[in-house]
Amino acid sequence: MELIKNVPCPFCGTLCDDIICKVENNEIVGTMNACRIGHSKFMHHKDATLYKKPMIRKANGELVEVEIDEAIEKAVEILVNAKRPILYGWSSVSCEADEVGVELAEELKALIDNTATVCHGPSLLAVHDTGYPVCTLGEVKNRADVIIYWACNPMHAHPRHMSRHYFSRGYFRERGRPDRTLIVVDPRESDTAKLADIHLQVEPGKDYELLDAIRAAMKGHKILYENVAGVPRDLIYQAVELLKSAQFGNLFFGMGITQTSAKNRNIDAGICAIEELNEYGGKFTLIPMRGHYNVNGFNHVCTWTTGYPFCVDFATGYPRYNPGETGTNDLLQNKEADAMFVIGADPGAHFPQRALQRMxxxxxxxxxxxxxPTTELADIIIPPAQIGISSEGTAYRMDGVCFTMKKIIDSDLLSDKEILKRMLERVKEIHASESKMESVKEVTSPAK
Amino acid sequence: MEYIIKNGMVYDPLNNIDGEKMDICIRDGKIVESVGESAEVVDASGKIVMAGGVEPHTHIAGPKVNVGRMMRPEDSEKDVEAKSGDRRSGSGFSVPSTFMTGYRYTEMGYTTAMEAAMPPLIARHVHEELVDTPILDKGAYPLLGNNWFVMEYLKNGEVEECAAYIAWLMRATKGYAIKVVNPCGTEAWGWGGNVHGINDPAPKFGITGAEMIKGLVEANEMIGLPHSVHLHCNDLGHPGNYETTLASFDIAKNIKASPKYGERDISLYGTHVQFHSYGGTSWRDFESEAPAIADYLNKNDHIAIDVGQITLDETTTMTADGPMEFDLYTLTGFKWANCDVELETGSGVVPFIYSSKNPVHSTQWAIGMELFLLTKDPGKIMMTTDHPNAGPFTRYPRIIAWLMSSKYRNDLIENELHAWAQKRSSIATIDREYSLYDIAQVTRATAARVLGLSETKGHLGVGADADVAIYSFNPETQDASSDYMTIEAVFRMADHVFKDGEIVVKNGELVKPRIDGRTYWVNCHFNEELEKNVISDVKKKFKQYYTVNFENYEIGDGYMRRSAPIEIK
Incomplete structure (x- = not known):
């Protein structure tokens, strides 16, 4: 048995890079250091079905195995003939694949969008409004004496996040946990909230009110009500005192605040609060708790190639950005989209019903x-070699630190990037021959 | 493929050629003595021929650049390009997307550009973007002025250990030069503070900016890196900061430049010095001290600077000087991005509007111009806008026109700028005009020399890389001083550009958008025995304080399409 060390885990945005994989006969037979979710990603859940060959759905609904060339040809045919194709997903593949994806979207005049559209998209909109004061996770580990988890539950969703960055000892926090104060904001008494020194049990959907009260109290205003958003006034004062006297504080926030009613306005208020907290002599930053291990990577790739982080529409030939009009859900629910390409995401499991109806x-x-659930709706399925397990690639952690994902075992399948490259080449060929035909037509058509 | 560029007026300061009519021969990507009969002829009669431009300090790739794009869709939609043939689409006025960045530098006749701030921990990201920046040769400077290892070594007087650490780090991150930004100030920003001047120690580490600069310059020369320490001084943008600037420059005065590659003769490089040449005590009595800085440059040979010229645009400021960006955010009330990087550095991004109606901004414009015009030897000064901090690089043609025409400057001073430009600086009294030779110096030759790349870059001598720009301006019949709008137009869009001997711009059109440039980095071998000890110490601290394993820190060769290591032994 071979032990492969320092493996970055291709599951969540924490991207723990200390996993040890036990490999026997080109199979991962066990892991060390990984959390339960990460472990099952490496090992495959026992009830999961792993595709071994590309498949095409026949008219009777049956999936039939085909060769890769045929699957790619058919996929390209659908995309080239579509008027309003969407290329969606991109969060569980490598940045290198994302780069080819953006070029494919450009070539097809398609819309390209990633899972941020249904998770931290509102955070990105808030970044446009108010800014992005962040730090890397090591800053939290080494300096933070106050940590806030707002509307997220790392004990279950990012299981090693707290042990790596909150309980752990840091340069200026030699004792780890005893040197830090934990504030959790969550309507539920989640397993994360149970560890909190202060739990602000906000009523569901009222995060904005609570943030507003906190900002008002920070500025010395009196809170006129005994309770705000279900949280007692005194507890808010206590939390604010703690925040204002912190040496280094960090806010981690999750989808409980990005996807509840006020959406990006919640995050606007949150970012403003963090910015204002820097005016009291201490330091404050925030880090969004990103879900997929490379959701952040796509946002970066998309930004450096097009200027915008997601919801980029190439219909006019140049990148256009207007979330609410150029989002995947907008196109699906308006019944604009006439073909959909999904990679590194599972919209079948996560999208609202109206969008699924269009899919x-x-x-x-x-x-x-x-x-x-997505493959259940799919007409063509192409299984790739998985990044971080059977192929290499780059991924960006929730704080922007990037890793080279390792290839642990060999696979007969093409990587995401290779599949996309072959598709791109084929699309270019078709476009080139079409434009040749056009010019021939122009020459041969009689002059008027 | 062979080419001959015929009858152009050649400006090549590194070979003392000042507007001579001559032919340039190109074979296999290099400038050669002569070519055969079959060589393709490019007629440059009545045109200017210069080496490809060399950009010594720009921000075009990496986390803070991308956050600048991400945070500002309003900037992206101001300037968009559609896909056209092989040319990729893009967007961004002050922070263009990567492809557009490559195209636009190339169109201006630039063929080399150095990303001036790379957080070592996030080096992969910088290199990923550089790979997507086509045509240009490039490199990146790792940030070391607030690095905990460096601070500890230098605090303990262990310069040699520090040098060994840096040698490893250059290889690990594929870095090109030592970048120092607000030494100790960014570490203080880890706690929401800053340092003031060069003698204010970093909290908890107890080392001062002055000690950091001295130690790093010594380490730089001990290793023999091609470029000198690249210094962004303390107190950026503060009225009265010129004293800090002069004191910082003086630290390197008695340290001898000893590069093991290239022809660099300076031991310190001061960057965007316009932001560091301020007098007064507040924004009320703010005034230019550029004459004092220029005077220092005129009297000392151990230093060269780039200017960071204000272009009077709406732009995006971005720097590893985290506390400065926070100050700018509190000053403007605009949106603010920040990223502190564990054990190493920090950064900030804030949009900014430089207005010709604003007294301070007008004076800042004048200060940059004074630096250019009062520094006698253009071999000590380089043209930059600290892109995009003082303005986007796409404004270089306008700066060239300002430098070549006192009429253009005076029109601006008289009719557009706030009266402070005249009152608080000496700009209105200066009638010097740059010649094309001077322009070639500040946009190519000086940068190539101080970067240590002048063997192959910044000139047109035999053996140089065949990076050549041809501009449609006839110095025999046209006068730059009066025809400054033409100067601005021809430097925006070169007539022809050769990159490594291939025509990439032909008759004012980019024809080869898909070629890759080199990535320069230094493959340092310093003291291998010492490095071993240093690394085992570094490894221990990695486990304790970083959130990345040592083994996942080094980035490997996969992040460069054309790796161009410079061997330092």
Whole structure:
């Protein structure tokens, strides 16, 4: 048995890079250091179906195995003939694949968008409004004496996040946990909230009110009500005192605040609060708790190639950005989209019903290693070699620190990047021959 | 493929050629003595020929640059390009997307550009973006002025250990030069503070900016890196900061430049010095001290600077000087991005509007111009806007026109700028005009020499890389001083550009958008025995304080399409 060390884990945005994989006969037979979710990603859940060959759905609904060339050809045919294709997902693949994806979108005049559209998209909109005062996770570990988890539950969703960055000892926090104060904001008494020194049990959907009260109290205003958003006034004062006297504080926030009613306005208020807290002599930063291990990577790739982080529409030939009009859900729910390409995401499991109804109506292509709700809706399924397990690539952690994901075992399958490259080449060929035809037509058509 | 560029007026300061009519021969990507009969002829009669431009200090790739794009869709939509043939689409006025960055530098006749701030921990990101920046040769400077290892070594007087650490780090991150930003100030920003001047120690580490600069300059020369320490001084943007600037420059005065590659003769490089040449005590009595800085440059040979010229645009400021960006955010009330990087550095991004109606901004414009015009030897000064901090690099043609025409400057001073430009600086009294030779110096030759790349870059002598720019301006019949709008137009869009002997711009059109440039980095071998000890110490601290394992820190060769290591032994 071979032990492969320092493996970055291709599951969540924490990207723990200390996993040890036990490998026997080109199979991962065990892991060390990984959390339960990470472990099952490496090992595959026992009930999961892992595709071994590309498949195309026949008219009777049956999936039939085909060769890769045929699957790619068919996928390209659908995309080239579509008027309003969407290329969606991109969060569980490498940045290198994302780069090819952006070029493919440009070539197809398609819309490209990632899972941020249904998770931290509102955070990105708030960044446009108010800014992005962040730090890397090591700053939290080494300096933070106050940590806030707002509307997230790392004990379950990012299981090693707290042990790596909150309980752990840091340069200026030699004792780890005893040197830090933990504030958790959550309507539930979650397992994270149970560890808190102060739990602000906000009423569901009232985060904005609470943030507003906190900002008012920070500036010395009196809170006129005994309770705000279900939280007692005195507890808010206590939390504010703690925040204002912190040496280094960090806010981690999750989807409980990005996807509840006020959405980006919640995050606006949150970012403003953090910015204002820097005016009291201490230091404050924030880090969004990103979900997929490379959701952040796509946002970066998309930004440096197009200027915008997600919801980029190439219909006019140049990148256009207007979330609310150029989002995946907008196009699906308005029934604009007439083909959908999905990679590194599972919209079948996460999208609202109206969007799924449209996905049923239009051809769907899924680049996906496992059987998922999305592949149930797909007309073409192409399984890739998985990044971080059977192929290499770059991924960006929730704080922007990037890693080279390792190839642990060999696979007969093409990587996401290779599949995309072959598709791109094919699309270019078709476009080139089409433009040749056009010019021939122009020459041969009689002059008027 | 062979080319001959015929009958152009050649400006090549590194070879003392000042507007001579001559032919340039190109074979296999290099400038050669002569070519055969079959060589393709490019007629440059009545045109200017210069080496490809060399940008010594710009921010075009990496986390803070990308956050600048991400935070400002309003900037992106101001300037968009559609896909056209092989040319990729893009967007961004002050922070263009990577492809657009490569195209626009190339169109101006630039063929080399150095990313001036790379957080070592996030080096992968910088290199990923550089790979997507086509055509240009490039490199990146790792940030070391607030690095905990460096601070501890230098605090203990262990310069040699520090040098060994830096040698490893250059290889690990594929870095090119030592960048120092607000030494100790960014570490203080880890706690929400800053340091003031060069003698104010960093909290908890107890070392001062002056000690950091001295130690790093010594380490730089001990290793023999091609470029000198690249210094962004303390107190950026503070009225009265010129004293800090002069004191910082003086630290390197008695340290001898000893590069093991290249022809660099300076031991310190001061960057965007316009932001560091301020007098007064507040914004009320703010005034130019550029004459004092220029005087220092005129009297000392151990230093060269780039200017960081204000272009009077709405732009995006971005720097590893975290506390400065926070101050700018509190000053403007605009949105603010920040990223502190564990054990190493920090950064900030804030949009900014430089207005010709604003007294301070007008004076800042004048200060930059004074630096250019009062520094006698253009071999000590380089043209930059600290892109995008003082303005986008796409404004270089306008700066060239300002430098070449006192009429253009005076029109601006008289009709557009706030009266402070005249009152608080000496700009209105200066009638010096740059010649094309001077322009070639400040946009190519000086940068190539101080970067240690002048063997192959910044000139047109035999053996140089065939990076050549041809501009449609006839110095025999046209006068730059009066025809400054033409100067601005021809330097915006070169007539022809050769990169490594290939035509990439032809008759004012970019024809080869898909070629890759080199990535320069230094492959340092300093003291291998010492490095071993240093690394084992570094490894221990990695486990304790970083959130990345040592083994995942080094970035490997996969992040460069054309790796161009410079061997330092």
């Amino acid at each position: 049923v109506e239009i051809p769907v292509i899924a680049i996906e290693p496992h059987r998922t």
